[in-house]
Amino acid sequence: MAVLAGHNAHYSIRKAARLIGGGALRVERVPIDERFRVDARALASRLESLARERVEVLAVVTTAGTTATGSVDPMAEVAALQRERGFWWHVDAAYGGHFCASLFRADTSSPDERDLLGFPRARPSRDPAPDSSLPAHSLRALRAARHATSISIDPHKLGFVAKGCGALLLADPAWMSLLGEEAGYFRDEVPGVLPLGRQHSVASGLEGSRSGRAPISCYVTHRALPLHQGGLGALLERGVELAQRACRAMQALTVNGWRVRPLHEPDTNIVCAVVTRDGQRVEDCSRCAAAFVDALRAVGAPMCSLTVFRREEAPPLFDALLPALGVRVSSSSREVAALRFVFANPELSDAWPRDFTRVAAGALEEMTP
Template sequence: MHCPPLAVAVAADLAVSALNPSQDSWDQAPAATALETLLLKELARLVGYDAELAAGVLTSGGTESNLMGLMLARDRVLGAVTGRPVELEGLPGTGPGAFPRPRILASASAHFSVQRAAALLGLGEDAVLAVPVDRQLRMKTDALAAALTDCADRGELPIAVVATAGTTDTGAVDPLRACASLAAEHGAWLHVDAAYGGGALLSDRLAPLLDGLALADSVSLDWHKLGWQPAAAGVFLVRRSETYASLARRAVYLNPADDEEAGYPSLLGLSLRTTRRADAFKIAVTLRTLGRAGLGRLVDACHDLAVAGARTVRNHPRLELHAEPVLTAFLFRYLPADATNADPTDVDAINASLRRRLLREGRAVVGRTELPGEGPGRVRLKLTLLNPHTTPAQVDRLLHTVVAAGLAEEAQ
């Protein structure tokens, strides 16, 4: 899911590497500090936030951004319950003063970093409840409502709902408005993982898919996906800057209070990291060069490729499409000669082995995943199309190469 970066972004990134500023204090990166602040205001507006009320920071990617969103969710919700800053000693099962068990609700197709974040935050991976998804891998609204109600019935505390705008496998977008409404009803923080799907905001055609994004308490975006930036180019945003309070830090040798009061601001309290590259520069240069419209055309071109590739799959007798593409990715599988009577385990094995054949022979890199659920028959191949210069004919040839590899595996 990493794109071929634009030449202008690579040039800007090279300049940053040569200058090597670190954004842990104003005096080490004055221009970069000002630039990141201005860029984040623009990105907040793109999301639909009030730029004067929002806050954010550049991150290493969706994993870090998701961790930050869930950390702030934990601190806000649990802090409100206890009336004091969060202390791990107060977590469930640790003695007197423990409060209801915290829960995080995310779809069964959410990124694995949600569980990892829960573990890092001291909540445990099992604090995350997987909400069922529909065939297109979108979170089911009725299932989310039921899960939140069940939490209340068990005396548990839902601290966050994680909605996904662009799942890793299919680019599916959860029903954001419904998720926001349900999270608010139960007093939970809404974090939207838009690391992949955030690029849809650049496209007039696809932006409506993210309706309701502005209702989220926090959002993660990755411009090294549908933004054509060299990694890393992650973005973390919160709707209201005061919710950032628990991350604030003061180091007398980096951001003394009197310096900030005198007009020398620091970004130290906005990030989990201390040393941090000026990654805002390449994004700002790209936006200045291409603008939203120019980047939107690249998004649309990749969407067109996915639509064309899905059409080829749909029309080929030996390929099966899982669902129509939402963004720029789609799932499919190769079907053996007698697919109707084939053992699902054998079908899975053929798809797995044909992918390895393509890798072994150096012919193609095709993704692999599994649909949610249990039992055989869930293995799928995946194309994530992020190069706007690729042609439909090239995608068509790739899919026929997959078929040829499948036939070769069957012949063994």
């Protein structure tokens, strides 16, 4: 039995497979493309080969907003495969799920309707939003995610909710019973005395008793920042726009032969880049990335962090992207450190790309012998 997940999948997928299968459940890693997304053709090919081998596929996992690059897997193509083959399709939307707020406009049909806390009931409209800063690929993929069997999402990330709040969404609510157990002291009803038919909420899920603080904070936050383009969507789209502008600024940044070059156009609000110059080895790129981050921190401008890409996980990076940037890649090159920029803070100034260009130019000057 196997679970299929991309090389870009979060490590928690492998951990969950070990917990579920105790070693008997293997995770098949699906290749990714040059945009750090699951290769849909490779996924289809692997499903076909597993069918010939009579290996049961427990689930296929795709990601809406990968941790390293913010990439969004090709959900529409996976949805088509799921209709054809009938596997359990899970979408890991822990990071990028809240970008779905960009898909809808506000429902203004009942402007005076209020909830129990007095917030306007500004629900997302069924009408799609007319436009969005998100790339067409991301919009298409997020719309297709509704066909998934299950979706996980973390409001404590781009939902701006305190850490500790997560959600599992199931296409069929009946499947929730698979996660629950009954106990007499968890019942809200007594036959012949109290109403029947209501299951206590703590009986559902892997955890038992737990605090209500996380769901309440999520509820209040999403009432204040509704899940549509007029609420949370506006904040997240601003990060997408900044990521796109930063990407363009990096493409034009050259100082004394040094370059900061993005590895991909952003699918969401994350951009990864390398620091390089012509003829530089992969190993030099990693050292230069670390030196660049240190130089930014030294002047009080911690604008980015580091992430490491391994060759076995991202072959297109080593086979095509790095050589195209003038980096020398050898057969012994195993990994490269890159800069990682995350535009999740809604308080970031519109001048960020300009400020980055100025500060980064100074850092590159410092790196020049």
